[in-house]
Amino acid sequence: MTDSHFHGARCWPLPDEPQDAGWNSRYFIDTEFTDFSRCQLISLAIVGENGDEFYGERTDFDRSLCSDFVRTTVLPQLGQIDRRAMPFAQLREALRQWINGIPGQSGPVLCYDYETDLNLCRFLLGGPLPRGWRLENIAARRDLARRTSYLARHGGAHHALHDARANAYACGD
Numbered sequence: 001m002t003d004s005h006f007h008g009a010r011c012w013p014l015p016d017e018p019q020d021a022g023w024n025s026r027y028f029i030d031t032e033f034t035d036f037s038r039c040q041l042i043s044l045a046i047v048g049e050n051g052d053e054f055y056g057e058r059t060d061f062d063r064s065l066c067s068d069f070v071r072t073t074v075l076p077q078l079g080q081i082d083r084r085a086m087p088f089a090q091l092r093e094a095l096r097q098w099i100n101g102i103p104g105q106s107g108p109v110l111c112y113d114y115e116t117d118l119n120l121c122r123f124l125l126g127g128p129l130p131r132g133w134r135l136e137n138i139a140a141r142r143d144l145a146r147r148t149s150y151l152a153r154h155g156g157a158h159h160a161l162h163d164a165r166a167n168a169y170a171c172g173d
Helices: 068-077 088-100 115-125 144-154 160-170
Strands: 026-033 041-048 053-058 109-112 134-137
Touching: 026 068, 026 115, 026 160, 041 068, 041 088, 041 115, 041 160, 053 088, 053 160, 088 115, 109 115, 144 160
Parallel strands: 026 109, 109 134
Antiparallel strands: 026 041, 041 053
16 A cells, blocks of 8 residues: 555554454444555544444545546545544544444454455554454455445445445344
């Protein structure tokens, strides 16, 4: 990734073994970013099975790095949620406060479907997840028909919050 803030950042390793999928405190992450080759975070959402949600948009990303797809599909969806757009430093602090409010002893699991989402989250945090958090790759576990039906009803594909909610729904019982 070549975000001017991300360039040279450490990529934390993924667990070698699959995580226990029996936890009941799963949190689903999704991000939007400028481009695959010149990646800067635009927005990040984390949606808990328990209804807790975090969402933030970065106001100081470099729009010139955006792919045509991001310009036409992602950027028009920004600004839908009041008071959630902020500069990188403020977004970092907001995410740190939110994630540190979730007790590690409760066994929280961060569920992701794309490693870039996980790396952008870690970069935004400025390090790894707090102690007690586990990771689960849900890419192969999602019910794609459920995900598609969620997005058809609620719209917002390629909006981090809507996509995170859709993934939570697609992995629900």
